Amino acid sequence: MDFDLSDEQRLLKESVDRLVADRYDFESRNRFRSEPDGFSREIWAQFAELGLLAVPFAEEHGGIGGGPVETMIVAEAFGRGLVVEPYLSTVILGGGLLRHGGSEAQKAEILPAVAAGETTLAFAQVERGSRYDLFDVATTARQDGEGWILNGEKGVVLHGDSADRLLVTARTGGSRRDRHGIGLFLVDAKAPGISRRGYPTQDGMRAAEISFDNVRVGPDGVLGDPGGALLVVERVADEAIAALCAESLGIMDRMRDLTVEYIKTRKQFGVAIGSFQALQHRAADMVVAIEQARSMTYFATMMAGEDNAAERASAIAAAKVQIGRSGRFVGQQAVQLHGGVGVTMEYSIGHYFKRMTMIDTAFGDADHHLSRLAEGGGLFKAA
Amino acid sequence: MDLRFTPEENAFRQEVRGFFRDNLDPALRAKLVAGHHFSKQELVDWTRVLNAKGWGVPHWPVEHGGTGWTPVQQYIFLEELQAFPAPAPLAFGVNMVGPVIYTFGSEEQKTHFLPRIANMDDWWCQGFSEPGSGSDLASLKTKAVREGDHYVVNGQKTWTTLAQHADWIFCLVRTDPAAKKQEGISFLLIDMKTPGITVRPIQTIDGGVEVNEVFFDDVRVPVGNLVGQENKGWDYAKFLLGNERTNIARVGVSKERLRRIRELAAIERIGEEPMIRNPRFREKLAAVEVELKALEMTQLRVVAAERTREKGKPDPASSVLKIKGSEIQQMTTELLLDVVGPYALPYAPEPDADAHLSNEPPIGPDWASSVAPTYFNWRKVSIYGGSNEIQRQIIAKAILGL
Ligand SMILES: Cc1cc2nc3c(=O)[nH]c(=O)nc-3n(C[C@H](O)[C@H](O)[C@H](O)COP(=O)(O)OP(=O)(O)OC[C@H]3O[C@@H](n4cnc5c(N)ncnc54)[C@H](O)[C@@H]3O)c2cc1C
Numbered sequence: 001m002d003f004d005l006s007d008e009q010r011l012l013k014e015s016v017d018r019l020v021a022d023r024y025d026f027e028s029r030n031r032f033r034s035e036p037d038g039f040s041r042e043i044w045a046q047f048a049e050l051g052l053l054a055v056p057f058a059e060e061h062g063g064i065g066g067g068p069v070e071t072m073i074v075a076e077a078f079g080r081g082l083v084v085e086p087y088l089s090t091v092i093l094g095g096g097l098l099r100h101g102g103s104e105a106q107k108a109e110i111l112p113a114v115a116a117g118e119t120t121l122a123f124a125q126v127e128r129g130s131r132y133d134l135f136d137v138a139t140t141a142r143q144d145g146e147g148w149i150l151n152g153e154k155g156v157v158l159h160g161d162s163a164d165r166l167l168v169t170a171r172t173g174g175s176r177r178d179r180h181g182i183g184l185f186l187v188d189a190k191a192p193g194i195s196r197r198g199y200p201t202q203d204g205m206r207a208a209e210i211s212f213d214n215v216r217v218g219p220d221g222v223l224g225d226p227g228g229a230l231l232v233v234e235r236v237a238d239e240a241i242a243a244l245c246a247e248s249l250g251i252m253d254r255m256r257d258l259t260v261e262y263i264k265t266r267k268q269f270g271v272a273i274g275s276f277q278a279l280q281h282r283a284a285d286m287v288v289a290i291e292q293a294r295s296m297t298y299f300a301t302m303m304a305g306e307d308n309a310a311e312r313a314s315a316i317a318a319a320k321v322q323i324g325r326s327g328r329f330v331g332q333q334a335v336q337l338h339g340g341v342g343v344t345m346e347y348s349i350g351h352y353f354k355r356m357t358m359i360d361t362a363f364g365d366a367d368h369h370l371s372r373l374a375e376g377g378g379l380f381k382a383a
Numbered sequence: 384m385d386l387r388f389t390p391e392e393n394a395f396r397q398e399v400r401g402f403f404r405d406n407l408d409p410a411l412r413a414k415l416v417a418g419h420h421f422s423k424q425e426l427v428d429w430t431r432v433l434n435a436k437g438w439g440v441p442h443w444p445v446e447h448g449g450t451g452w453t454p455v456q457q458y459i460f461l462e463e464l465q466a467f468p469a470p471a472p473l474a475f476g477v478n479m480v481g482p483v484i485y486t487f488g489s490e491e492q493k494t495h496f497l498p499r500i501a502n503m504d505d506w507w508c509q510g511f512s513e514p515g516s517g518s519d520l521a522s523l524k525t526k527a528v529r530e531g532d533h534y535v536v537n538g539q540k541t542w543t544t545l546a547q548h549a550d551w552i553f554c555l556v557r558t559d560p561a562a563k564k565q566e567g568i569s570f571l572l573i574d575m576k577t578p579g580i581t582v583r584p585i586q587t588i589d590g591g592v593e594v595n596e597v598f599f600d601d602v603r604v605p606v607g608n609l610v611g612q613e614n615k616g617w618d619y620a621k622f623l624l625g626n627e628r629t630n631i632a633r634v635g636v637s638k639e640r641l642r643r644i645r646e647l648a649a650i651e652r653i654g655e656e657p658m659i660r661n662p663r664f665r666e667k668l669a670a671v672e673v674e675l676k677a678l679e680m681t682q683l684r685v686v687a688a689e690r691t692r693e694k695g696k697p698d699p700a701s702s703v704l705k706i707k708g709s710e711i712q713q714m715t716t717e718l719l720l721d722v723v724g725p726y727a728l729p730y731a732p733e734p735d736a737d738a739h740l741s742n743e744p745p746i747g748p749d750w751a752s753s754v755a756p757t758y759f760n761w762r763k764v765s766i767y768g769g770s771n772e773i774q775r776q777i778i779a780k781a782i783l784g785l
Contacts, residue, residue, distance in 0.1 A: 128747065131653060131724045155747060156728050177654065199746060200730045202755045207728060209746055268519040278772050328717075335762045339517050339770065340542050340594075343587050343763050350588035354759060361720070361727050367663050 003298065005069070012070060015050055016077040024081035026348045029204075032084055037162040038206035039085040048117030053091055056099065062112035068239070068304040072246040072297065079250020082348075082355055084205050086120050086159035092243050093158075093236060094121025097167045101184055101223040101232035110165065110186075122163035122189070124154035124210050125233070132364035134169075134233050135179045139212065141170035141226070148172075148222060150185060150193075150215040158362075160208030161198025163189050168212070169233060172226045184229035186221045203355040234309065238316040241363050242304035245297040248323045248359050252290045255334040255352050259283065262338055262349075279337055286330050293326035314376045317369035324366025327356040386683075388455070395456055399463045406432050407469050415468045416643065418753035419733055420591070423506070423548045430472045430503040439501040440477050447485050447493065448501045454689040458682070465635025466642075475507040475544070476500040478626055480553045483570065483619050487611035492572070510540040510554035510573070510597060511620065517542075518773050520555070521564045521617060525599060527556035527571060529606070534558075534571060536579075536602040542767070546582050546595040549575050559614050570616035572608040579603075587763075589756035590732055624769060625701060631768050632708030634679045640715040641672055647722050647750065658722060667721070671714045678707045699781040702774040709764040709771060716758040726751040 005013065023043060032040035047053050055070045057063020064070075071092065078087060095114055098107055113119035130136035139152025150170050160166065166189050174181030187194070193215035198208040224232060260283060263274035273279055300319035306312040331353040335342035338349050345351075360366060373379070388396070407429065414421050433439045434448075442457050443449035452460065464471060481500045484492050499505045516523040525538025536556055546552065552573050559567030573580075579602040584592045611619055645668065648659040658664055685700050720727055726747030733753070745752060765771040779785045 126725050128726075129652065133654060136654070156725050197746070201728045202730045202759075203728075267515075268517060268522075270519075270522075273518075276772075278775065332762065336765060336770075336772075339766055340512070340763075343760065343766065345586040345588055345590075350759070353762075354588060354755075357720070357755065357758065358728055361725050365721065365724070367667075367721060371663060 005073075009069060009073060012055075012066075013073045013077070016052060016074050017080075019046065019050060020077045020081035020083070024083060026351075029082055029084065029351075033204050038159075038200065039162075044085050044120075045117050047085065047087070048115065051115075052087075053117055054115035056091065056095060057111045057115055058099075061107050062115040068242055068301045071239070071243050071304075072301045075243040075246035076250040076297075079247035079252075079355075080254045082204070082251070082351055086122070086162065088240060088243060088247075089123060089157075089159040089163065090114060090119075090121045092240050093123040094163075094165070094167050096236035096239050097123065097184060097223065097232060098186075100235055101229060102186075103220075103223075105220065106186065106223065119164045120159065120162060121165050121167060122157050122160040122208075123236075124157045124160060124166050124168040126156050127153060128155055132368045133177070134237055135182065135230055136177050137169050137171045137182050138176050139168065139170040141172045141183050141185060141217070143172070144216070146219040148183070148185060148217040148226070150187070150212040150217060152212050154210045154212070156201075157208045157210050158201075159206055160189075160210050161196050161206055165189060166194075166210070167223070169229065170212075174227075179230050181227050182230045182233070183226035184223040184232065185217050186223060187215060187217055191215055201358065203358040204351060231309065234313070237363050238312055239304050241316050241320050242297075242300040244359050244362060245293070245300045245319050245323045248327050248356060249290070249294055249297045251352050251356050251359075252286075252293060252327060252330045255330055255349065255356070256283070256286050256290055258349050258352070259286070259334045259337050266339075273337075282333050282337060286333050289326040289329045293323050293330075296322035310376065314373055314379055317364075317373040317376070318379055320364060320369040321366045321373065324360045324369070327360060328366075331356040386680075388459075392455055392459060396459050396463060399460055400467070402436065402438075403463065403467045403469050406436075407467070411470065412468065415470065416639075417750055418757045421470060426470050426473065427503045427506075429470050433472065434502050439472065440481060443477075443481060443497075443501075444485060447481075447497050454686045455683075458686045462635040462638070465633060466639045468636070468639045473503065473506065473545075475509050475553075476503065476505070479509060479623050480507050480551075480572070482626055483553070483610060483623050486622065487570075487619050489607070489610075491607065492610065496572070505550040506545070506548045508543050508546045508549035508552045508575075508597075510543055510546075510552045512542045513539060514541050518770055520620070521568065523555055523557060523568065525554065525556050526560065527558050527569060527604070529558070530603075532606050533603045534606060534609070536571070536573065536599045536604055538599050540597040540599075541594075542585070543582075543595045543597045544593055546575070546597050547584060547592070551575060552597065553610075555616050555620055558616075562614065565617040567614055568616040568620070569613050570610040570619045571604055572610065573599075573602065573604050574608075577602050577604065587760055589760040590730070591756070591760065631764070632678060632682050632704035633712060634675065634682055634708070637675050637678075637708075637711050637715055640712075640719075641668070641675065644668060644715065644718050644722060647719075651722050651724070651748070664721060668718060671711065671718060674707070674714070675711050678704070678711060681707070699777065702769075702777045702781075705768060705774050706765075706771050709768075712764050713761050716754075716761045719754045720758050723748065723751050723754045727755045730755075 054063040055066040172183040193213045296319040303315035441450040527534040558569040579600040581598040583596045729746040731752040
C-alpha cells in the first residue's frame with residue numbers, strides 16, 4: 001500500500017501546480033473565457049510545451065506514457081484553477097477514445113497533433129433523450145459503399161464548437177437502447193452536413209448542439225468494430241469520471257481554503273466570524289466531506305485502468321456518488337459561509353460552486369450512479 | 384381542535400383563485416412558471432389590478448386600505464397568490480415600510496405614502512445592510528447629521544434589492560455615534576432622486592442583476608422624513624424584520640414548484656420510463672412534500688396563534704418558518720436539477736423582460752435554461768432576511784433560553 005507519488009509524478013505535480021498558480025488567477029480566467037473560442041490558445045500552447053497534453057499517450061504517439069495517477073495530478077490542479085481549456089474533451093475523452101478504440105493509423109495521425117496542441121477534439125455522445133445512458137443512441141450511421149453516412153442530433157458536446165475533430169457515437173444496428181450496434185466515428189468538425197450551435201455553459205466553459213445531416217465518413221473514419229464500440233465508450237467514460245473526481249477534489253480544496261480564509265478575516269459582532277462555533281463545525285464538516293471525496297478519488301484513480309469492466313464500473317460509480325454528495329455539501333456551505341458575497345460574480349467562490357454543480361451532471365449524477373451501483377450488487381459482495 | 388378549513392374559507396379560496404384566473408395575464412403567469420423574471424411595469428400593472436379590487440394590501444388595517452380578513456383568510460390569499468402563481472406585490476413596500484409607517488409614522492407620512500405604496504406609485508427598496516454590517520446589522524455606519532431642517536446622509540448601503548427601479552429607499556442611519564450601537568439608529572425615508580445618491584449594480588452568480596450598492600454623498604433629507612423618534616430606529620427595524628420572516632416561508636411558492644416538478648418529471652424520461660416512475664426520484668420528491676406539508680401546518684399554527692398574540696410582536700416561531708421555508712425552497716431547486724439532467728449545462732442569458740421573445744429555438748427542453756440559475760440564485764434565501772445561522776441563534780436564545 002503506497003499513497004506516495006514517484007519522483008516523476010512529483011515533478012509533474014510541481015510544474016502543473018506552478019503553472020496554475022502563476023498563470024491562472026481569477027482575473028486571468030475571466031479573460032481567457034472571453035476569448036473567441038472561450039479559452040486561451042496561448043495557455044493551451046503552454047500546456048503542450050509542459051507535456052500536459054501528452055500525459056496519457058504512448059511515447060510512439062508523442063506522449064509521455066502516463067497513467068491515471070498522472071491524469072489525476074493534472075486534473076486536480078486544473079480544478080484548483082477552474083481551468084476552462086478543453087483538456088477533458090480533447091485529451092481525456094477524444095484522446096481516450098482513440099487510445100482505446102483507434103487503429104494504429106488513426107492514433108499515429110491524431111495523437112501526436114493532440115499532444116503538440118495542434119488539434120482539439122470533442123466527444124459527441126449525449127442526445128436529447130439519452131440522459132446519462134451511454135448506450136441510448138438514436139443518431140444513425142448507415143453503411144454506404146466503403147464508408148458511412150451519419151444522421152442525428154447530439155447535445156451538450158463539451159467544447160464542440162471549437163473542436164477540430166469530433167468523435168461521434170452512432171447506431172449501426174439494433175434499436176435505440178441496445179448495447180450492441182453502436183459505432184464510434186471520427187469526423188472533421190467542418191465536414192459538409194455538420195452544423196454546430198455553440199454556447200457558453202453555466203460553469204464558464206463552452207459546449208455545442210451539433211446536428212449531422214447526411215455526413216459522409218470514409219472507411220478510415222470508423223474506430224474499431226462499427227457495431228461494438230460501447231465497451232470503449234464505457235471505459236473512456238470511466239476514465240473521464242476519474243478525472244472529474246480529481247478535478248472536483250481540486251475545486252473542493254480550493255473552496256475550503258477560500259472559505260477558511262474568508263471566515264478568518266470577515267468580522268461581525270466585533271470578531272472574526274470564524275470564531276463562532278457554529279461556523280467552525282460547518283467548516284469541519286466540509287473537511288470531513290472533502291477527505292471522503294479525496295479517498296474515493298484515489299480509489300477511482302486506482303480502478304480507472306482496471307480491465308474487469310464490472311469491477312471498474314462499480315468503483316467508478318461509487319466514486320461519482322461520493323464526489324456528487326461531497327461536492328454538493330461543500331459548495332453549498334462555502335457559499336453560505338461567505339454570506340451575500342458568496343452569491344456574486346465578483347467573488348471566485350461562486351464560480352467554484354457552479355463548476356462543482358455542473359460536474360454532477362457530467363456522465364451521470366450521484367443518483368444515476370447510485371442506481372448503477374445498487375443494480376450491480378454494491379461494493380461489498382458476499383465472498 | 385378542527386384543522387379543516389370552514390366552508391366559508393373554502394369558498395373564499397375559490398373566489399381568490401377565480402379572480403387570479405380572470406385577471407392575471409397568462410403570459411405573465413407563464414413567465415413565473417418558467418422561473419423567468421418579469422419587468423417593473425408588469426409588476427406595477429398587476430399591483431394596480433389587485434389594488435383596484437381592494438386587495439392591494441389585504442393585511443393592513445382597514446383604515447389604511449386593508450381588507451379586515453381573518454388571519455386564515457390572509458393566509459389563504461397569500462398561498463393562492465404564490466401557488467397560482469401570480470407576482471407578489473413588492474414586499475419592500477407592502478410588507479416592510481408600509482407597516483412601519485402606519486405603526487410608527489407621522490400623519491403626513493401615512494397620508495402621503497400609504498396609498499402610493501398600495502397602488503405602487505412608488506417603488507421602495509430596503510437600505511439596511513452595509514459592507515461591514517450584514518448579520519451584525521446594528522453596527523451600521525451610514526450616518527445622518529442634523530443640519531437645520533435636514534439630515535445630511537453619508538455612507539454606503541449594499542445588497543439593495545432592485546434599487547435600480549426604486550423611487551424611494553428606507554434606511555437605517557446612525558444619528559448618535561456616542562450611544563450604544565442599537566440606541567443611536569434612526570429610520571429615514573429617502574427619495575432616490577435626491578442629489579448625492581449613486582446606485583451601482585452587483586451581478587449575482589446566475590448572471591442576473593437584482594442587487595446593488597447604494598452610495599450616499601452629502602444627501603440632504605428633510606427631517607419630516609424621519610419615521611417615529613430619532614434614535615429609536617432599531618425598534619422599528621426589529622418590528623419590520625419580524626414581519627419579513629413570517630413571509631419568508633413561502634409555502635405556496637414551494638407547492639407550485641413541487642407540482643411543476645411532478646409535471647415535468649412525467650414528461651422527462653429515465654430510460655424507457657417517465658422520470659416520475661423512477662423509485663429513487665419519486666421518493667425524493669415525496670420526502671420534500673412531507674417536509675412542506677409539515678411546514679404548512681406549522682405556518683397555520685402560527686397564523687392561528689396570531690389571534691391571541693400581543694399585537695405587533697412577532698412570534699419567535701417565525702425563525703422556524705424561515706429556516707424550513709428556505710431549506711425547502713432550496714430543495715425544490717435541487718429536484719429540478721435532477722429532472723433536467725445534462726441539459727442543466729447550457730447558459731442562455733435571460734432575454735430582457737421587456738424584449739420580444741427571440742425566435743432562436745431553446746437549447747434542450749424549453750424550461751431548462753432557468754433551472755441551474757435558479758438553483759444558484761436560491762442559495763440567497765438561507766443568507767438574507769437574517770441568515771439561517773442567525774435564526775438558529777434566535778431559537779437558541781429566545782425559545783430555549785440558552
Ligand atoms: C440576494 C440578496 C438580496 C438582499 N437584499 C437586501 C436588501 O434589499 N436590503 C438589505 O438591507 N439587505 C439585503 N440583503 C442583505 C442580507 O440581509 C445580508 O446578506 C445578510 O444579513 C447576511 O449578511 P452578510 O452578507 O454581510 O454576511 P455575514 O453577516 O458576513 O455572514 C457570513 C456568514 O457568517 C454567518 N454568521 C454571521 N454571524 C454569525 C453568528 N453570530 N453566529 C453564527 N454564524 C454567523 C452567517 O450566517 C453567514 O453564513 C440581501 C442579500 C442577498 C444575498
